[in-house]
Amino acid sequence: MSATPIDTGFKGSAARNAAARARLLRGLLPALSLALVLLAIAWLNPRAISYFGFSLMLNLAIPIALATIAQMFVISGNELDLSIGTFVGFVGCVTATWLKDAPLVGVAILAGSIGIYALLGALIHLRNLPSIVVTLGMSFVWQGLAILVLPKPGGKAPDWLLAIMSFKPLFIPFPIIAALLIAAVVHFGLMRTSYGVILRGSGGNPAALRRAGWSLLKTKIVLFALAGLFGVLSGMALIGITTSADANIGNGYTLLAIAGVILGGGEFVGGRVSPIGAVIGALTLALAASPLLTFMHIPPDWQVAANGAILIIVLAARVLISRRER
Amino acid sequence: MASLKTLLARPWIWSFVGALLVWLATIAFTGGYGAGGMVTAALSLAVFTVIVGVGQMFVITLGPGNVDLSLPANIGLASAVAMKVMGGSDSMIVIGLLAALACGAAIGAINYLLIWALRIPPIIATLSASFIIQSVDISYGRGLQIKPPPGFADFTNWQVLGIPVLAILTVLFTVGAAIALQRMIYGRSVLAIGQNIRAAWLAGVNVGRIRFLTYTLSGALGGLDGALLAGYFRGANVDIGNEYLLASIAVVVIGGTSVAGGKANVPGVWGAALFLVLLLTMLNTFGVSAGVRLLLTGLIIVGVITAAGGEKAVR
Numbered sequence: 033m034s035a036t037p038i039d040t041g042f043k044g045s046a047a048r049n050a051a052a053r054a055r056l057l058r059g060l061l062p063a064l065s066l067a068l069v070l071l072a073i074a075w076l077n078p079r080a081i082s083y084f085g086f087s088l089m090l091n092l093a094i095p096i097a098l099a100t101i102a103q104m105f106v107i108s109g110n111e112l113d114l115s116i117g118t119f120v121g122f123v124g125c126v127t128a129t130w131l132k133d134a135p136l137v138g139v140a141i142l143a144g145s146i147g148i149y150a151l152l153g154a155l156i157h158l159r160n161l162p163s164i165v166v167t168l169g170m171s172f173v174w175q176g177l178a179i180l181v182l183p184k185p186g187g188k189a190p191d192w193l194l195a196i197m198s199f200k201p202l203f204i205p206f207p208i209i210a211a212l213l214i215a216a217v218v219h220f221g222l223m224r225t226s227y228g229v230i231l232r233g234s235g236g237n238p239a240a241l242r243r244a245g246w247s248l249l250k251t252k253i254v255l256f257a258l259a260g261l262f263g264v265l266s267g268m269a270l271i272g273i274t275t276s277a278d279a280n281i282g283n284g285y286t287l288l289a290i291a292g293v294i295l296g297g298g299e300f301v302g303g304r305v306s307p308i309g310a311v312i313g314a315l316t317l318a319l320a321a322s323p324l325l326t327f328m329h330i331p332p333d334w335q336v337a338a339n340g341a342i343l344i345i346v347l348a349a350r351v352l353i354s355r356r357e358r
Numbered sequence: 359m360a361s362l363k364t365l366l367a368r369p370w371i372w373s374f375v376g377a378l379l380v381w382l383a384t385i386a387f388t389g390g391y392g393a394g395g396m397v398t399a400a401l402s403l404a405v406f407t408v409i410v411g412v413g414q415m416f417v418i419t420l421g422p423g424n425v426d427l428s429l430p431a432n433i434g435l436a437s438a439v440a441m442k443v444m445g446g447s448d449s450m451i452v453i454g455l456l457a458a459l460a461c462g463a464a465i466g467a468i469n470y471l472l473i474w475a476l477r478i479p480p481i482i483a484t485l486s487a488s489f490i491i492q493s494v495d496i497s498y499g500r501g502l503q504i505k506p507p508p509g510f511a512d513f514t515n516w517q518v519l520g521i522p523v524l525a526i527l528t529v530l531f532t533v534g535a536a537i538a539l540q541r542m543i544y545g546r547s548v549l550a551i552g553q554n555i556r557a558a559w560l561a562g563v564n565v566g567r568i569r570f571l572t573y574t575l576s577g578a579l580g581g582l583d584g585a586l587l588a589g590y591f592r593g594a595n596v597d598i599g600n601e602y603l604l605a606s607i608a609v610v611v612i613g614g615t616s617v618a619g620g621k622a623n624v625p626g627v628w629g630a631a632l633f634l635v636l637l638l639t640m641l642n643t644f645g646v647s648a649g650v651r652l653l654l655t656g657l658i659i660v661g662v663i664t665a666a667g668g669e670k671a672v673r
Contacts, residue, residue, distance in 0.1 A: 155664065162617035164425075165663050168604055172656030179649035287427075287485055294482050300423050333497045340489025347486075348476045 058353045062296045062312040065346045069319050076327035083205055090207035091273055093318035094197075095120065097211055098266035099285045100292035100314040101218055101307060102259040107293050108222070108305045109255040110235040111156065111163035115171035116263055116289050119145070120282030122178040123267025128187025128277035131268075135190070142264050149260025150253045157252040171286070178279035185278035189271045197272030211311050218307035231255055235303025292317050295346055316346070370614045373629030376662055377636050384640040394520055396639055401525040402515075402590070404631040407605045408528055409583045411613070411627040412535050413576030414606040417480075420572055421552045421619035427484040429580045429606055431491035432465045433599025436584030438499035441506060441594040448509040455585050462581015463574050465491060470573035474566065480573075495596050506589045514589035524586065529628075536624035548572060552619030605634060612662055633662075 073089075074081045080089060099120055106113040123142060131138030152170065156163050199206050222228040233241045234251035242248055266285070271277050294300075295316060296309030320342045325335045381400075385393040410429050417426045436458040444454035465487065472483040505511070516523040539545035547568045550558040559565045583602070588594045611617055612633065613626025637658060641651040 159664055161663055162611060164607065164617055165611040166660055168608060169656045169659030169663065171604070172652045172659065174656075176649045176651065176653030176656060179652065180647075183647075183649070291482060291485065294479065300479055300481070333500075334493045336496075337490040337493030340486040340493075343482065343486040343489070344472065344476065344478070347478045347482060351477045 054353055058350065059297065059306075059309075061346075061350050061353060062306075062309040062316070065295070065349070066312050066316045066319070069316055069324055069342075073319065073324055073327060076324075080323065080327065083203070086208060087200070087205040089319060089323040090205065090211075090315065092270075093207050093315050094210045094214075095266045095270035095273070096285065096288055096292065096318050097214055097311045097314040098262050098269055099282075099289040100296070100310045101214060102262035102266060103289035104218075104293045104296075104298060104305050104307060104310045105222075105231075105255045105258040105262065106163070107290075107298055107300060108232050108235045108303050109153075109252055110238075110301050110303070111252075111255075112290070112300070113167045113259060114164060114286055115167040115174055116259070117282045117284060117286030118171045118174040118178065119149075119260075119263045120267040120270060120285050121277075121279055122174040122181070122282075123264050124271045124274075124277040124281050125178045125182040125187065125279055127193070127268050127271040128189055129182055131193075132188055132190040146257055146260035146264060149263070150257035153252040153254075153256025154249060156256075157249050175279065175283075182277055182279055185276065187271075187277045189275050189277075193268060193272040194275060197269060211315060215308045215311040218311075222305075222307055227254075232303040232305070235301065235305075288314075288317055291343060295343070297350070368614070370623050370626030370629055372662070372665070373613050373626050373633050376612075377629055377633040380633060380636040380640050384636070384643050387640075387643060396636070398517065398520050398522065400632055400635045400639060402517075402522040403635045404628070405522065405524050405528045406583055406587055406590070407602065407609055407631040407634065408532060408627055409579050409586070410576075410602050410606040411609040411631060412532060412624065413579035415610045415613075415615050415622050415624070415627055416535075416539075416548055416572045417576045418607075418610050418615060418617060419548050419552045419619055419622040420569060421555055422617070424480045424619065425484070425607065426466075426469065426573065426576045426580075427481060427603060428465060428469055428488035428491060429576070430599035430601075430603045431488040431495060432462055432577055432580035433584040433587065433602055434594075434596045435465070435491050435495040435498070436461045436581035437588035437594035437598050438495060438502055438584075438596075439581075440585035441502060441504040441588050442498075444504075444507050444510060446505055446507055448507045451507055451510045451513075454507075454510075455582070458581045458585035459578050460581070462584065463578035465580070466574040466577020467570070469577060470570045473573070474570070492596070499594060499596055502594055504594070505592060510589045511592055514586055524590075532624050532628060539622055539624060544568065544571065549620055549622065552616075552621070554620075605631075608634065608659060612659065 070081075079085065099116055102116055103113055106116075123145065126138055126141050126145075129138075130141055152166060155161065156166055197206075201209060222231060230241065230246055231251055231254060233246075234248055234255070238248055241251070267282065270281065274281065292313040293305065293310050294313070296306055296311070296313030298305040298310060321339060325338050328338075330338050381393075381396065384396065385391075410433070414426055414429065417424050439461045440454045440458035443457040444450045469480075469484050469487050472478055472487060473480050476483070478486070506514075514524055518526075537545075539548070547558065547563045550561065550563055551565055551568060555565060580599070584594075584599060587598050591598065609627050609630035612630035613628075614623040615621065615626065634655075637655060638651070641654055646654070
């Protein structure tokens with residue numbers, strides 16, 4: 033978006049070292065911002081830094097992290113999903129109704145919705161459509177379906193899901209274990225496998241990938257199907273925590289997920305994403321969203337503003353670092 | 359025949375065709391009853407989407423990633439500012455409108471400041487800004503029960519021969535916007551930046567200034583929209599602009615403007631806004647439930663964009 037300086041193709045070794053250091057710092061930035069938020073919480077309310085405190089504060093971090101990962105897959109392919117929030121809401125409504133009352137039908141609906149995501153990927157690629165508009169339209173579709181499935185707030189989460197989400201392991205709170213697991217699995221899949229490289233390459237240099245004989249249609253389908261899969265997981269995790277559903281329950285997740293990916297070091301174009309960063313970004317957002325602000329005694333009127341300010345501060349720090357990378 | 363062919367090749371024609379089809383379907387359903395009233399109502403509601411749509415169109419034309427997500431919060435705050443400054447008195451209408459415009463323009467300028475100074479992607483910058491604006495609005499507009507001045511409320515609802523005066527003025531405004539886009543240095547610069555920001559910069563376009571102006575313009579139009587909405591719906595409200603986030607983006611793209619930037623289309627904004635408003639009217643007339651209405655709206659948006667098709671990638 034801003035003009036990039038011309039690459040001279042030559043850099044001294046000192047400059048290269050400095051660039052490498054800056055890149056490392058940039059990679060660490062999501063973790064640093066999370067640490068900063070944690071420090072602030074610890075300073076304001078030391079008792080929050082405990083097994084119980086973390087379980088409580090990070091409660092909603094699992095669905096946010098899963099939705100962020102879903103958005104990250106879409107962003108890897110240079111697309112944007114504006115429907116992930118209402119999709120999470122739709123999945124939540126199905127989980128609290130069909131999945132409990134008729135598990136087989138519920139599973140079929142959820143599998144079908146992942147299929148729809150895959151089809152959207154194919155449609156966007158084949159017709160060369162702007163994903164922003166297609167997913168904008170889909171956000172209405174999912175919301176409409178959610179209201180049809182569950183006209184008024186209610187329903188109940190399946191017992192097995194409640195059992196999983198209220199699991200209390202020894203020493204380490206469940207949300208932290210879940211976050212580590214999600215980050216590790218996606219990191220391995222997207223960053224360490226050869227097809228993961230192809231998937232990211234479809235955002236980095238689609239033309240080169242096509243000339244090398246890879247199917248861009250297939251990569252787009254896979255990326256969108258993965259987004260659908262993690263969207264389903266996010267909706268289920270959310271209902272496992274809230275125990276009942278509401279058609280509007282996921283609406284805020286669209287923007288949270290985008291912010292999480294960017295906070296985690298991802299970029300909108302070029303296939304530059306980081307699963308670990310995305311999960312950390314989601315945790316930072318989940319913590320900064322309410323626990324930190326409550327401890328800082330920020331009046332409810334200004335909590336939204338504080339959220340925006342935190343986003344701006346973290347991104348400003350990132351810019352200062354990446355400017356040195358050049 | 360050749361002229362028909364060139365007409366059909368215009369991207370914006372489809373949004374008008376869609377609006378016409380939806381309108382015909384509705385009057386077929388009602389047996390011709392209320393056909394004129396529906397057009398009047400559609401025009402008066404479409405105005406608000408067109409005004410923010412034009413601002414959003416200029417922003418989106420700047421190139422990939424450029425979008426103004428702060429419009430809903432901006433509209434909400436400006437509606438409160440306008441009502442407070444007008445204070446229910448007819449003599450303050452012009453000053454209230456100017457205050458709303460200034461408030462919106464300031465928000466737009468701050469948006470660009472964030473994008474420029476912090477090099478944040480516009481999506482995130484305008485999103486973060488909208489969080490802050492929202493809080494300001496909640497705090498500033500709390501319990502605000504000021505009615506618009508009677509003269510202003512009448513003006514926003516004023517009709518001549520079944521055509522809302524506001525719609526006529528907005529048509530004039532969009533003609534102006536189209537001229538600015540195609541015939542003025544500012545508009546050509548916006549298009550040039552959207553096509554290739556680096557080439558535009560090398561060609562001597564003052565990229566920073568044009569982007570600043572564009573975000574400020576979008577903000578100012580959001581502010582104006584807030585004031586007009588408060589007049590039309592007789593009161594300011596924090597949530598008054600909520601639906602204009604999706605609507606402003608949707609009308610731009612359905613209207614044939616490229617999301618990749620560098621290609622804008624002013625008439626299409628009108629067609630798409632009428633299409634969306636008439637679509638809602640049609641579904642309400644059919645008496646479908648809220649769920650089905652949302653579902654069909656979404657499917658139709660996806661259907662329209664699929665039928666219209668994307669342009670071939672440039673690279």
